[in-house]
Amino acid sequence: MNDVVIDAQRISKLYRLGPGRRHNTLRDLLAEKVSSRVRSRKALSPDEVAPDNSTKRPAGGEQLWALRDVSFQVRHGEVVGLIGSNGAGKSTLLKILSRIVEPTSGHARIRGKLGSLLEVGTGFDPELTGRENVYLNGAILGMKRHEIRRRFDEIVEFSEVERFIDVPVKRYSSGMHMRLAFAVAAHLEPDILAVDEVLAVGDASFQRKCLGKMGNVAQTGRTVLFVSHNMLAMEDLCDRVIWLKNGRIVEDGPASTVVSRYLQESLPPRTERVWDEGQAQPATGEVRLRRACVRPVDGSSGDPITVRTPFVVEVEYRSLRPNLHLSPALALYNEQGTIVFVSEPPFDPEGRGRQDPAGLYRHSCRVPGDLLNDGTYQLGLYVDKDGRTILKQDEALTFNVRDAVETRHGRHGKWVGAVRPRLEWSTELVEVARL
Template sequence: MPSVIAVENLSKKYIIAHQKQMGPTTLRDTLSNSAKRFAETLLHPFVGAPKNDPAHEEFWALKDISFDIQQGDRVGIIGSNGAGKSTLLKILSRITEPSSGQIRIHGRVSSLLEVGTGFHPELSGRENVYLNGAILGMSKTEINKKFDEIIAFAEVEKFLDTPVKRYSSGMYVRLAFAVAAHLEPEILIVDEVLAVGDAQFQKKCLGKMDDVGKEGRTILFVSHNLAAMKTLCNTGILLDKGQVTFNGGVEGAVDEYLGTDKLHKNEIHWDNIADAPGNENIRLLSISVKPKKGTVLNIDSGVLIEIQFYNTIINANLDTTIHLLTIEGVPVFASGTPLSRNHDSKEGYYTATVEIPPHLLNSGIYKVTQIFGRDQCEVLYKIGDVVSFEIQDTVIRGINMPRIPGVIRPMLNWSTDYLEKKS
C-alpha cells in the first residue's frame, strides 16, 4: 500500500534570541498574534530564519527524521516536553516550513494544532467554519451539509455569531476540533486537544477521532494521555530531542517512553531565568516533589510539591494550579490557589507549596502538569508532565503488600456491628 505521508531526513532549526522579548500579554493577544502569523504564513510561507548573529543561537527542534505513514494508520506521536512533537505536526500541516528534508503528503489534511492556529479572531464562529472549509477545498454546499453537525458537536450554538476572540479557550478548542474532525479530511492531525476542555468533551473528541479512524482515514495524534493514545492509535512514533527513537506498534512506543528514565524526575530546576520554561509573563524555575514525612515517598508519607517561579505581571490576580495525572495520563485531580487576591501581584520570585495528604494516592507513578493563570480563568502558561514521582507501597511487617486496585487509596471510616446469631 502506498504511504500517505513520507518524511525524509526532515530537520527544523530554530534561532533562539538571547534577549527578553516583549510579547503578547493576554491569551487574546496570543490568539490574534497566532492567527496573524498563520495568515502571514499562508501569504509568505517561505520567509527565511534570521541570519547568523551572536545574540542568536541555533536550536534543532527536529533532526534528520524519516518515517512513512500508511493510509488508515492511527499514529500516536509521543515524547517529553520539547521533544519536537508540535513542530513536526506544524510542518506536516504546512504552518511552518522545514529547514531541510522533505515531506510528501497524499490527501487533504485538516489539523487542530495549538489554540489560535486556523481561526481568525475577528470572524465569528460561523464565518470561521466556512473559512476553514474553504481552506480545505470544500464547496459551500459541502460545508452547508456539515454545518449543523459541527455546531452541535462543538456546543456553541448560542455564540455562532460572536467573534471567536470572545470565546473562552474551551469553546474555541471545541469549535476548532469540531471543524477539523467533521470537514472530512483524508488526514486528521490533532495536537493535544485533550489538554483543553472538560472531561466530557475530551471523551467526545476521542469518540469522534475513533469514528474518523474507523472510516479508514489517517490520524496523527499528539497527547500526553497515554491511555487515550493506546485506545485510539495503532502505531506510535517516539520522539526524543528531535529524533525518532521508536517507530512501531503503539504499545511498544508507550512502553519505550515509560521506560525512559527522564520521566522519573522528582525534581527539576533551571538556573537561568532566560532558559527556564515559560514566557514573557512567567518563568518556571523549579518544581520538586518530596515526602512530607520520612525520606521515601510512600502511601504513608504524604507528598509536598514545591514550585518556584519568576513573575513579571504586576497588579494582577495570579493563580497557580497543578493537575495530577497517572503515568498513563488519566487525571486524578486538579488543585489550585490564588497567589494574589487584591490585584497586587509583584514582579519577582514566588514559591507555592501544596501538600497531598498521606493515604490518598495509591502506589504507582504520577505526573504533574503545572499551570499559571490570571483571574482564575485565563491561562498564562501551562507545562505538561513537568515532574513525575513514584509512590511506593508500604511494607507491613516486612511483607510487601500487593497493590490494591484503583488510582486513589483513601483510608475511609467504616463501621461494623455484630447483630445476633440466627435463632
C-alpha cells in the same frame, strides 16, 4: 508504495531562539503560507533559519534544532500517535506537515487533504465569528461552499457553542475555542486528521466525545496523527506511536511497547529513599518521614520484582510527640496515574484512642505476587492521625514490575489488563458429544 499518505524525509527544523514570533492567528498562518511560497525571492521570517543550501541566513541569536533528520511514513488508515516530553518537537512536526511552518531541510510529501487542529490560537482568526471561521477553514481545506454548508449544523452541534456561533472567536473561552476547532477539523472530512493535544483543554465529557470522534474518523479508514501527553488515550486510540526526544525519533512501533518504554525512561526507578535529618525531610510538628523502600520479600531494594514476586513496602517515620496514635497508608499508582489500590493496616477496634510513645516506627506492608501487571508503578505514602492525613508524600517511590517469562507460555506482546491476578480455574467435561 501506493498507500503511503505521509512521507517525511529527513525533516529538520532550526529555530533561532530569543524574542521570536509565534503563529497566533489564521492571518499569521496565511501570511506564513504565502511567504513560504515566495520564499525563494523574499527574506525569511524572523524566527526561521534558512535551509542549509540557502545563502540567506539571519544574523546572530542562539539556534535550536527543533527537529533533526526525522523520517517516517504513514499509510492510509493508520492511527499514529506522537509522544515526547515538552519541547521534543511534536507540534513543530505537525506544523510542518500542515504546511504552516517550512522545514529547514528535508521534505514531507502528503497525499490527500490534511485537516489539522493545532495549539489553541492557531487556525482561527480571532476577529472573525465562529461561523466565518468554519467557512474559512473549510475553504483552506479545499472544500466548496455547499460542502461546508452541508456539514455546518453537525459541526456546530458537536462543538456545543451554538449560542456563540455569530460572536467573534476572541470572545470565546479557550475550551469553547478548542471545541469549535476540533469540530471543524473532525467534520470537514479531511483525508488526514492531525490533532495536537486536544485533551489538554475542555472538560471530561468533551474529551471523551473527542476521543470517540477520533475513533470514528479512524474507523472510516481515514488517517489520524495525534499528539498527546495522555498515555491512556495514546494506547487506546493509536496502532502505532512515534516517540520524539530533542527533535529526533527515539522509537517508532506498536503503541503499547513505545508508550511503556517512554514511561519507563521518564520515571526512573527509585526503590529506596532515606530522608536524613537536616535534609528537606517530609515532616510536620508531629511526625517526620525517615525512610521508605520497596523490595522483594526475600531480597533488598533494587532486586528485580516480576509479576510473580511478593514484595514488601517499608515505611519508617519518627513520631515526635508522646501519646499520639499514628498510622500509615499507601497508594499505588500505575503508569497512567490510575490508583491501583490504597492500603492501610486493618482497623483494630481495640486500638481506638490508643496512645503510643514517641519514637521511630517501621511499618511493613506485604503485597502478594501474581497481583500486579507488568509496568512502572509509583507509591504515595501517607501518615494519618485520628483518621485524618497529616503527612503526605506523593511519588515517594517508583519501581518496575517486570514480566515473567514463565507465565507467558510462549505468547508474546503485552498482557492487557489493569491487574494480572493468578486465579483459580477448574475444567470439567460435562457431557461427551455423540458423533
